[in-house]
Amino acid sequence: MMSSTFETVAGIIAETCDIPRETIKPESHAINDLGIDSLDFLDIAFAIDKAFGIKMPLEQWTQEVNDGKATTDQYFQLNNLCTRIDELVAAKSA
Amino acid sequence: MRLEYFQLIDRIVELDLRDQTIRTEARVPTESTIFEGHFPGYPLMPGVLLIEAMAQTAGWLVIAVTKFTRMPFFAALKEAKLRSFVSPGQTLSLSAKLVHEGSGFAVAKAEIRCDGKLACNAEITFRLVEFPSPDFRANMEKMAAILEFPMGTLAHG
Numbered sequence: 001m002m003s004s005t006f007e008t009v010a011g012i013i014a015e016t017c018d019i020p021r022e023t024i025k026p027e028s029h030a031i032n033d034l035g036i037d038s039l040d041f042l043d044i045a046f047a048i049d050k051a052f053g054i055k056m057p058l059e060q061w062t063q064e065v066n067d068g069k070a071t072t073d074q075y076f077q078l079n080n081l082c083t084r085i086d087e088l089v090a091a092k093s094a
Numbered sequence: 095m096r097l098e099y100f101q102l103i104d105r106i107v108e109l110d111l112r113d114q115t116i117r118t119e120a121r122v123p124t125e126s127t128i129f130e131g132h133f134p135g136y137p138l139m140p141g142v143l144l145i146e147a148m149a150q151t152a153g154w155l156v157i158a159v160t161k162f163t164r165m166p167f168f169a170a171l172k173e174a175k176l177r178s179f180v181s182p183g184q185t186l187s188l189s190a191k192l193v194h195e196g197s198g199f200a201v202a203k204a205e206i207r208c209d210g211k212l213a214c215n216a217e218i219t220f221r222l223v224e225f226p227s228p229d230f231r232a233n234m235e236k237m238a239a240i241l242e243f244p245m246g247t248l249a250h251g
Contacts, residue, residue: 050194
């Protein structure tokens with residue numbers, strides 16, 4: 001994970017959800033640790049999509065979690081989320 | 095407008111899938127029980143209904159952009175500004191532009207003009223979900239026909 005990705009994402013979360021920046025860590029889980037609900041996550045997704053020029057596949061991720069094919073950790077723990085973002089950015093420029 | 099059916103727009107005037115914009119129009123009815131309460135002797139179109147009119151306008155744009163595969167549900171409203179009074183009998187020109195189509199959500203900016211003057215504007219976020227049932231979708235298609243939704247545009251967009 002690129003550290004700059006985490007810095008950007010943490011900044012977006014802090015600003016969007018009014019969460020103190022220092023409480024947002026790479027190992028934080030957006031839902032379980034930071035208490036971000038699905039509506040707030042839409043704002044975050046909007047800001048992340050814009051900041052990185054990507055479209056995070058939230059519908060696909062949610063479906064995978066609902067089907068038991070993935071855990072929420074894989075997508076909503078911030079270090080994992082940032083890895084997904086890096087992959088999407090790389091795929092876009094490939 | 096058919097306020098009793100919560101139909102806040104009358105007609106889709108223009109839909110541009112390339113620019114991701116829409117224009118609609120609506121005429122505020124001259125009489126409604128709503129105006130008896132809002133306000134007695136001083137009838138005004140409620141701001142919340144103007145916001146709903148913007149949401150319906152932007153919602154039809156989202157339905158068009160997603161080619162009738164998703165139903166947009168009003169999820170969030172930002173920077174809503176009610177700039178001038180709207181009275182019974184006035185004709186409204188509404189427009190919306192898609193700001194972002196995300197996965198499972200969309201964001202649009204919308205506005206209403208009366209006689210060319212900006213009456214209100216806002217940024218609206220929708221959750222996009224699959225149509226809850228075939229009947230639901232069929233009802234939306236019926237409403238689309240009432241609003242003169244240009245179905246042919248979807249094939250060419």
